[in-house]
């Protein structure tokens with residue numbers, strides 16, 4: 001019989017490795033999906049995934065059941081996403097302008113990802129338009145991008161996103177609005 | 193009602209995030225405002241474009257790789273951070289219990305943490321060196337006969353002072369006492385099983401994981417112990433070493449074929465990057481479906497997907513053949 005989360009958590013807190021793995025496997029598809037939507041690059045998504053669950057692993061002994069485990073986990077995940085972007089930016093520091101505006105540069109080598117589409121099912125998307133959408137997404141601020149992908153790709157309600165990001169729903173609405181407006185501006189040529 | 197506010201609400205209405213009252217206001221405004229109707233049309237186009245572009249979706253393969261990577265990361269994490277946190281959590285339980293006779297004038301809190309080096313004698317496989325960190329094995333010196341400092345071969349490491357200024361004549365510290373432990377017993381001994389389970393999941397060294405799996409393979413436990421079985425399934429699905437996965441597969445074949453094992457084998461057939469393992473999986477499933485007549489829809493579905501998409505020609509052919517056999521039953 002399947003144990004519920006709190007039983008698994010308690011076991012994992014006592015150091016039970018298998019219980020921790022079981023717990024991870026309950027949620028990790030969503031986390032990976034969230035990461036993939038956010039960074040679009042499979043290798044980056046794997047990095048995010050590992051970082052999220054490493055932090056969960058480290059923090060779990062202090063988890064006190066004050067919130068739902070899933071809420072707590074997704075908070076960590078959103079945090080990791082937002083800081084991951086910062087790390088990337090440091091790397092690409094020299095080419096900030098290109099990163100956002102130039103035709104040929106993309107911090108996640110999206111063109112590679114899309115080109116490899118034929119050999120994997122990593123992407124259901126293809127074509128020019130998908131590239132442009134990704135580029136427009138990459139040009140958003142981390143918060144805007146996260147809200148946008150969580151809402152439009154992952155289907156979370158704004159209320160839940162606010163909870164994950166630990167901010168007011170109004171703030172999330174603002175992020176979403178600005179994100180969509182900026183996407184629209186960038187994609188004007190693509191759909192008009 | 194200003195247009196800016198309405199524009200924001202138009203976005204929200206397309207995301208299905210408006211309250212009933214807000215939606216009424218928007219609809220009402222739209223009947224009267226040409227500009228906002230146009231705006232809504234444009235937004236719908238934008239959303240259509242976004243939808244048409246699709247989205248990056250992680251493949252099952254990526255999930256598999258991510259899990260393998262995570263396992264390696266956690267293994268490293270465990271070996272690095274061994275026991276400090278567990279010690280501090282339990283230390284208050286017995287602070288001061290140690291030995292004023294041994295260290296007169298001081299109350300010493302010592303965490304004798306059992307970090308057992310285990311010599312495993314399983315079957316005739318010889319010694320398997322392993323490190324065993326039992327889950328709650330904080331030993332207190334006051335435990336009868338289990339003073340970790342009493343044994344001659346204790347190695348004290350990682351001494352950390354909790355209170356070293358000694359103004360009040362009290363010194364408090366914790367340390368890890370590492371002591372080699374030999375356990376000898378057969379596979380049905382719960383202690384042996386515990387160590388094996390631990391080694392399969394946590395041991396850094398793939399050679400040790402391999403020997404632990406092998407020990408089970410050569411003499412599987414009589415009662416089908418679910419913890420060892422679960423450890424084998426985890427190893428089969430996620431160990432980064434194909435040799436370990438291969439032996440985990442062989443060990444699992446000694447268990448009665450049930451849903452868990454079926455799913456694990458199907459997982460291998462679907463996801464394992466190693467073609468030899470996928471072939472083994474097909475062979476085993478063929479035996480099971482042939483002699484035991486246990487073909488079910490899950491098996492059929494996976495075989496079909498292999499026929500269609502396995503990159504390996506031989507596997508595609510074999511999968512088709514097994515499907516044929518099943519049909520003729």
Ligand SMILES: [Zn+2]
Pocket residue numbers: 195198221225226227228229
């Ligand atoms: Zn208007």
